[in-house]
Amino acid sequence: MGRHQRLAELMDVDRDDLVVADLGCGTGRTVRALLSANPAPRLVHALDATSDLDDDLLHDPRVVSRVADLDARLPFADTSIDRIVSMNVAENLTDPAAFLLECHRVLRAGGTAVVGHTDFDTALFTGPDDDLTRLLVDRFVAQVPQWQSRADGFMGRKLLGLAVDSPLALADVRSWADPHRRFDEGSLAWKISMGMLAAVRDDPALTARATSWVESVRSLADAGRFLFAVTDVVVVLRRDA
Numbered sequence: 417m418g419r420h421q422r423l424a425e426l427m428d429v430d431r432d433d434l435v436v437a438d439l440g441c442g443t444g445r446t447v448r449a450l451l452s453a454n455p456a457p458r459l460v461h462a463l464d465a466t467s468d469l470d471d472d473l474l475h476d477p478r479v480v481s482r483v484a485d486l487d488a489r490l491p492f493a494d495t496s497i498d499r500i501v502s503m504n505v506a507e508n509l510t511d512p513a514a515f516l517l518e519c520h521r522v523l524r525a526g527g528t529a530v531v532g533h534t535d536f537d538t539a540l541f542t543g544p545d546d547d548l549t550r551l552l553v554d555r556f557v558a559q560v561p562q563w564q565s566r567a568d569g570f571m572g573r574k575l576l577g578l579a580v581d582s583p584l585a586l587a588d589v590r591s592w593a594d595p596h597r598r599f600d601e602g603s604l605a606w607k608i609s610m611g612m613l614a615a616v617r618d619d620p621a622l623t624a625r626a627t628s629w630v631e632s633v634r635s636l637a638d639a640g641r642f643l644f645a646v647t648d649v650v651v652v653l654r655r656d657a
């Protein structure tokens with residue numbers, strides 16, 4: 417089972433009349449998993465700062481797509497939402513604790529919020545040189561990508577503290593690290609390695625070493641000897657009934 421199916425399952429959509437919200441939905445991978453489940457929710461509010469939702473989801477009558485800033489008040493009435501999911505969004509927010517307060521405000525009594533984050537510092541790569549692999553992961557985690565205003569490569573492990581300090585009750589904590597063996601363009605491991613190259617671009621000597629590291633990883637993958645994993649952490653929160 418993949419990440420988005422797991423998230424959908426943790427949301428515990430146990431009836432077909434529920435109203436759910438994916439906060440920071442991206443292209444809608446969790447929305448898709450929710451709508452493919454049985455029972456599926458009646459309505460999915462898909463919120464994001466940008467409008468990247470896949471076309472088929474955009475035209476699905478069960479999906480309401482909205483551009484919204486999750487650093488601001490959520491565009492929902494008090495106690496109007498049955499389930500919330502938010503994956504890999506917290507590191508972008510000015511105040512993740514305020515975001516959880518807002519989740520508490522809009523959730524119905526007994527409602528669930530599933531908040532997850534990848535802990536990028538746990539990235540595991542088979543590489544040709546362990547010290548260089550560690551250095552590149554460290555540089556990647558320390559750098560804020562150009563397309564984000566903030567990032568936190570340790571956000572996965574910080575979620576539990578945020579959850580405990582929030583007014584929501586902690587119902588469960590999960591974590592997983594799925595094995596990936598692909599390193600072709602577009603694969604998760606390849607995307608992170610491109611982030612590593614971007615993180616060292618101000619250092620020509622390190623860029624040369626990182627470029628040859630990427631080529632070695634590609635050869636390891638071609639030979640079936642490559643493994644990549646990274647840990648996702650998920651907290652399941654409940655608004656008291």
Ligand SMILES: C[S@@+](CC[C@H](N)C(=O)[O-])C[C@H]1O[C@@H](n2cnc3c(N)ncnc32)[C@H](O)[C@@H]1O
Binds near residue numbers: 445
């Ligand atoms: C890494 S993507 C995750 C997308 C999706 N949840 C997933 O797991 O595939 C983070 C998403 O959060 C959105 N985001 C970041 N900051 C935001 C903000 N302040 N308000 C609304 N959306 C935001 C980004 O636009 C992006 O789509």
